[in-house]
Amino acid sequence: QKEVEQDPGPLSVPEGAIVSLNCTYSNSAFQYFMWYRQYSRKGPELLMYTYSSGNKEDGRFTAQVDKSSKYISLFIRDSQPSDSATYLCAMSASGGSYIPTFGRGTSLIVHP
Amino acid sequence: GAVVSQHPSWVICKSGTSVKIECRSLDFQATTMFWYRQFPKQSLMLMATSNEGSKATYEQGVEKDKFLINHASLTLSTLTVTSAHPEDSSFYICSAPGTGAGGYTFGSGTRLTVV
Numbered sequence: 001q002k003e004v005e006q007d008p009g010p011l012s013v014p015e016g017a018i019v020s021l022n023c024t025y026s027n028s029a030f031q032y033f034m035w036y037r038q039y040s041r042k043g044p045e046l047l048m049y050t051y052s053s054g055n056k057e058d059g060r061f062t063a064q065v066d067k068s069s070k071y072i073s074l075f076i077r078d079s080q081p082s083d084s085a086t087y088l089c090a091m092s093a094s095g096g097s098y099i100p101t102f103g104r105g106t107s108l109i110v111h112p
Numbered sequence: 113g114a115v116v117s118q119h120p121s122w123v124i125c126k127s128g129t130s131v132k133i134e135c136r137s138l139d140f141q142a143t144t145m146f147w148y149r150q151f152p153k154q155s156l157m158l159m160a161t162s163n164e165g166s167k168a169t170y171e172q173g174v175e176k177d178k179f180l181i182n183h184a185s186l187t188l189s190t191l192t193v194t195s196a197h198p199e200d201s202s203f204y205i206c207s208a209p210g211t212g213a214g215g216y217t218f219g220s221g222t223r224l225t226v227v
Contacts, residue, residue: 008153034215043118043205043218044156088155090216099146100216104155 003027006089006103015112019076023089023103026070030091030101033065035074038086038105047087048074079110114140114210118219125196125226133191133222135206142208145189146216147181150203162189196226 006023013019021035032051036044048063050056056063062075072091076083086105092098115138125131135145143164148156160176162168162183170176178200180192193200206219 006155036215036218041203041221041223043116043207043221045218046210046215049210049215099158099161102155105153107153 003101004089004091004103007106008104010107010109012109012111013079015079015081015110017079017110019074019079019083019108019110021074021076021087021089021106021108023072023091024070025072025091025101027091027093027101028067028070029093031094032092032100033063033072034090034100035061035063036088036090038088040085044088076108079108081110081112084108084110114208114217116142116206116208116217116219118206118222120222121220122223123225125224127197127226128195130192130194131196131224133193133204133206133224135189135191135208135219137187137208137217140208141186142189143186144209145183146207147179147189147191148205148207150205150221156205159191164189193224196224198226200224201226 004025035048038044050063053065053067060077064073086107088105089103090100092100117136145162147159159174160168160170162181164183168181183189205221207216210217
């Protein structure tokens with residue numbers, strides 16, 4: 001079993017839909033959870049960064065962490081074609097220079 | 113926010129030649145830099161971790177003599193692909209631990225094509 005599991009998709013939704021992206025993990029030591037967005041042939045950019053369990057909201061994006069279930073989610077409200085990208089989850093046991101473990105990414109396509 | 117500048121963004125080279133990729137932290141000091149390789153529709157594969165002033169730490173299976181990493185200063189880390197072959201063609205990305213908001217800041221990536 002991989003440390004971080006993420007469905008690669010692709011996930012295709014109509015514009016305006018609510019998107020739910022998820023990752024599961026097996027390492028109970030993970031405390032820091034991140035979501036990155038990666039456009040084709042570009043480096044990933046940090047979208048959300050959360051510590052421990054709970055919700056965090058930033059504009060149309062909401063990150064949710066359930067440590068008891070070892071499950072994290074990223075919700076995108078009112079999805080736009082410009083949201084079409086690959087979304088990678090990442091997590092680490094501590095912040096700073098501790099090496100994060102990445103999911104393989106979910107490809108999202110938002111069609112007009 | 114923290115910015116990592118990576119150059120070149122793409123490069124085509126002939127088999128047997130060497131290619132150097134640079135990553136600079138523009139507004140912060142990066143004592144650590146991670147180097148990744150990414151194949152199409154695959155996740156990031158950590159190749160090595162460079163630390164300023166010391167030898168890089170390579171992941172299992174990564175040839176240290178082929179992928180030379182240098183972290184000469186707090187703002188510059190380089191990856192040199194030596195004697196490149198077509199199988200080295202890939203997307204290479206660097207990343208440094210973030211500041212403030214946490215997370216990791218990535219460079220924009222380098223698409224290497226060896227012909």
